[in-house]
Amino acid sequence: MALDSALFYLELPHTIQMAYAIQPLIDAAKQYLVSRYKDLTKCMQQEEVMALPLSEIEAILASDDLHVESEDVVARELVIEALLFKEQPPASLEANHRRFVERAYKLRHVTVLQVQLPWQQHHYVVGFNLKREECANLFPSGQLYSHPFHLGVHAFFLKAECNMDQQSSFHCFGLFLGMPENAYSAESSLAVDYEFTARSRPPEPIANEFLSKYKGNCTFTEGTVVGHKNMFAMPWNSFIAQDSLLFKDDVLHLKVRLTIKT
Incomplete structure (x- = not known):
């Protein structure tokens, strides 16, 4: 298992006909991602983690094998940064920095x-x-x-x-x-x-x-x-x-x- 293949398996269409056949691949892909990123205190700031699709991040956060002091640690810093950005975006941030790009809300x-x-x-x-x-x-x-x-x-x-x-x-x-x-x-x-x-x-x-x-x-x-x-x-x-x-x-x-x- 590698990162590219894990992401590929998790993005496969989950149709009823394919569910039984691909479930072992999906489980293996989730296990690989959890093993790779289970110590979030070390990799939280890495661009590789920030670039993961939402479904993959959810799979990591849903694991009971994360190495953190408490659940409050998981993504807390990023949530605080996001809330502060929504309140008043810093003028110094680069507009193309994907981590801080604000969505076009209706x-x-x-x-x-x-x-x-x-x-x-x-x-x-x-x-x-x-x-x-x-x-x-x-x-x-x-x-x-x-x-x-x-x-x-x-x-x-x-x-x-x-x-x-x-x-x-x-x-x-x-x-x-x-x-x-x-x-x-x-x-x-x-x-x-x-x-x-x-x-x-x-x-x-x-x-x-x-x-x-x-x-x-x-x-x-x-x-x-x-x-x-x-x-x-x-x-x-x-x-x-x-x-x-x-x-x-x-x-x-x-x-x-x-x-x-x-």
Whole structure:
């Protein structure tokens, strides 16, 4: 058994007719991979391990013969690195490094932080970061939705889009907050104060801080959407330009502050 043959056997089609005939080969291939990589503390950083298909990595991690201090050790460092990358990709990473290439998600990742303050027990901050390339791809009429997130039992989403400002007749960047039409909640509506903020570089008055761009309040029910079609009060070309103050390391940093009114 060799690495190439082991990978070949594990990728064979698993049809009912072939299952009995190829099962011994599959078992032998898994045993070989486990024997080769059973000491993960020594080989975890090797490019050879990182290049293995997912099914082969699963076969290795499923083995009881791994030489690790505890199960917490298995892939922990890689998981932490992946989570940190999704939160804010380091600008210094090479774009073609396969270990850190981010997938083209249809729904964008958001972070939700509940702020516990004595006078505001239901205050949330939702982070919604977009790459310059993602923003550029919205032109002329594209939309990008966030993953649904919850405020208590109520589901919400954020939506970024490029749209036409009817008053000035130019394209611009819009940001919206909504409650899905099929959202399930124990209550029929939810009153929320919302504020859209964005991070900007100097020469804004407060360097690198999140500045308020739009705010209001609304009682949300299923299908309710609020927001601003021209959140930055500028045409699209100015918003997306290379010298735009809104992008830091080619990332647009947005935060939506939400307070549930009780």
